[in-house]
Amino acid sequence: MxxxxxxxxxxxxxxxxxxxxxxxxxxxxxxxxxxxxxxxxxxxxxxxxxxxxxxxxxxxxxxxxxxxxxxxxxxxxxxxxxxxxxxxxxxxxxxxxxxxxxxxxxxxxxxxxxxxxxxxxxxxxxxxxxxxxxxxxxxxxxxxxxxxxxxxxxxxxxxxxxxxxxxxxxxxxxxxxxxxxxxxxxxxxxxxxxxxxxxxxxxxxxxxxxxxxxxxxxxxxTVSHLDYRPIETGSYRVCFTPEAFLSLLGAFSSMFNARSVLDGVSLSQRDSIGSDVAVPFFNLHDDGLHPGHISAAAFDGEGTPTRRLSLIEGGTLRNFLHSEATARAFGVQPTGHAGLGAKVSVGPDWFVVGSNPQVSSGNTLNHRTESGSFVLIEDLSALHAGVKATQGSFSLPFDGWLVNNGERVSVEAATVAGDIRSVLNGISHLEADSEITHRGVSPHVWVDGLSITGEA
Known part of the structure; x- marks a missing residue:
């Protein structure tokens, strides 16, 4: 006790x-x-x-x-x-x-x-x-x-x-x-x-x-950002660090939230289960029991046991996060994601991003060795202000570097903009090594053709 x-x-x-x-x-x-x-x-x-x-x-x-x-x-x-x-x-x-x-x-x-x-x-x-x-x-x-x-x-x-x-x-x-x-x-x-x-x-x-x-x-x-330069506005190949990609996913977690679906404030609909929402080599689980999750709990606010839940498998939406009431409305079992309150809430525990072992991206990109030009995004800011979760769009200031032939130069000030559906369907590669962060687990994630606006 x-x-x-x-x-x-x-x-x-x-x-x-x-x-x-x-x-x-x-x-x-x-x-x-x-x-x-x-x-x-x-x-x-x-x-x-x-x-x-x-x-x-x-x-x-x-x-x-x-x-x-x-x-x-x-x-x-x-x-x-x-x-x-x-x-x-x-x-x-x-x-x-x-x-x-x-x-x-x-x-x-x-x-x-x-x-x-x-x-x-x-x-x-x-x-x-x-x-x-x-x-x-x-x-x-x-x-x-x-x-x-x-x-x-x-x-x-x-x-x-x-x-x-x-x-x-x-x-x-x-x-x-x-x-x-x-x-x-x-x-x-x-x-x-x-x-x-x-x-x-x-x-x-x-x-x-x-x-x-x-x-x-x-x-x-901090030191890596001292030598900064402006970046030209344009479309770039982007590599998200694990922490940055998990931040972006978290901002759009209503996609997987059955309460948000029923309330009409989600990109997903009641019949979205089984639809393709990402590239076929992309998997996403919510795993509140993961060994790296320091704040793990064995049960949710309604007493439902916590478990590992497949959200996206092979690019296909497989499950929503449920409380007792939303599960009853969908005719399924509660998933262990409820918070007890005046209105029972639903929320994710611990996202785990991974590759579908049966499908290859066809790329061998690596943020440490890639010789081409790309933007490495380390951190996203203003997630509450710059995200329109019900529309899927985002425009977010970021910290990161423009990498060219292995040389990293810190980006002075810029925003990255896009649509989460386009991002999930535009992923070009997931690196092999995943990292445990304080937000969840993810590899570095590569996305082609994201719009970046530099400071005027």
Missing amino acids: MSSNNSLNATDLRDRLQTLASREGIRRWDLGAACSDDCSVQVDRGEAKQLKASQRSSITVRVWNSDGLVGITSTTDLSDSGLEQALVGAHTASRFGNPEDIPEFSPLATAPLPELDRPLQPRQGILPLLDTLRDAEADLLGRHPAIQTVPYNGLAESLSQSLYLNSEGALRQMERTQASLYLYARAEETGRKPRSGGAVRLGLGSSELDVQGCISEAVDR
């Missing part, structure tokens, strides 16, 4: 809820809870900029009345009086429930859970975190004379617990530890524009974070 004061005992909580619900004449209910004990630090030129410790809890209670309508309340009070108030409030609210959209319990809420190998790690506390981050900042600043500041940085660790209970016997509970480090450096040279670069590392605990690797990557990325 969690050692913090926010620790939840699922069995005790279920028994208390059942007693209180019976007293109030409530026969059908469920509860989802998430509690965390977090601490984080930020520094500025060796001085502590922000030290923060917090305990957070979020509890959602749903009640079905005798007419089958659902009411929902949120609370942070797990005392008997607090739970009773939440149950009564949800029961009262159920009179105003939407008869056109009635959620049910997931049929998989009591199914066996997958095994997760995520051993809990000890937490160091704020002062050791501060020392580690202060040393990391000093090390980074000393790596190159042009690097003047590390304006965005942070080191954090957390212990969290999730659970799901319902009146039909579901009892899900898990706890996990997680730590993160990010370093974002800024370099300035006389007469030149400031240039920036950063890196992120995640781990089960702060003691296992690759601090030196994070420092080196932040330095390399």
Whole structure:
């Protein structure tokens, strides 16, 4: 169990809820809870900029009345009086429930859970975190004379617990530890524009974070952009780094989201399953259980077990991400991607991009050895502003390089524009080696004929 004061005992909580619900004449209910004990630090030129410790809890209670309508309340009070108030409030609210959209319990809420190998790690506390981050900042600043500041940085660790209970016997509970480090450096040279670069590392605990690797990557990325030049507007062969391609996919994840499909805010339609949406050598899975996924959970907000799900196989759309309600609407099983709330949400866990082993791209492109001219895109910005998810179009500022005969020159300022459907159908090659990033797993992805606009 969690050692913090926010620790939840699922069995005790279920028994208390059942007693209180019976007293109030409530026969059908469920509860989802998430509690965390977090601490984080930020520094500025060796001085502590922000030290923060917090305990957070979020509890959602749903009640079905005798007419089958659902009411929902949120609370942070797990005392008997607090739970009773939440149950009564949800029961009262159920009179105003939407008869056109009635959620049910997931049929998989009591199914066996997958095994997760995520051993809990000890937490160091704020002062050791501060020392580690202060040393990391000093090390980074000393790596190159042009690097003047590390304006965005942070080191954090957390212990969290999730659970799901319902009146039909579901009892899900898990706890996990997680730590993160990010370093974002800024370099300035006389007469030149400031240039920036950063890196992120995640781990089960702060003691296992690759601090030196994070420092080196932040330095390399920042310094590599010092010698920048403008790029001419035109159509280019583009190579996306794994992180950049996963960012682009994530911005259009509504393509695979059954809730978005039903709400009419997705590029996909109800009958899109089985249609070709990408080149035949492209595979995409959502794998929340992947060993590289530090934040893996064995179940979703409705208690449905997490599993590996094929989204695109051989270029063909195979599945949508589902909650209980969307799965019922499509006549399939829930996939373990629901978030419990006033309206049950659906979202991806961990994208894994790969090649279809049965189909070759016919190319042997490699971003390290390619002698032709191409643009290597490292990072995409303004994803919320520059993406029209319901239309498929995007126009995004990026950090990257124009590569010509092996020589890399940083692009001063430019945007890449296109349509996600054209991108998926215009992929010319997926490199053989995949990388685990903090966003998911992907190789370098090559796309021909993308429009790039340079700074006027």
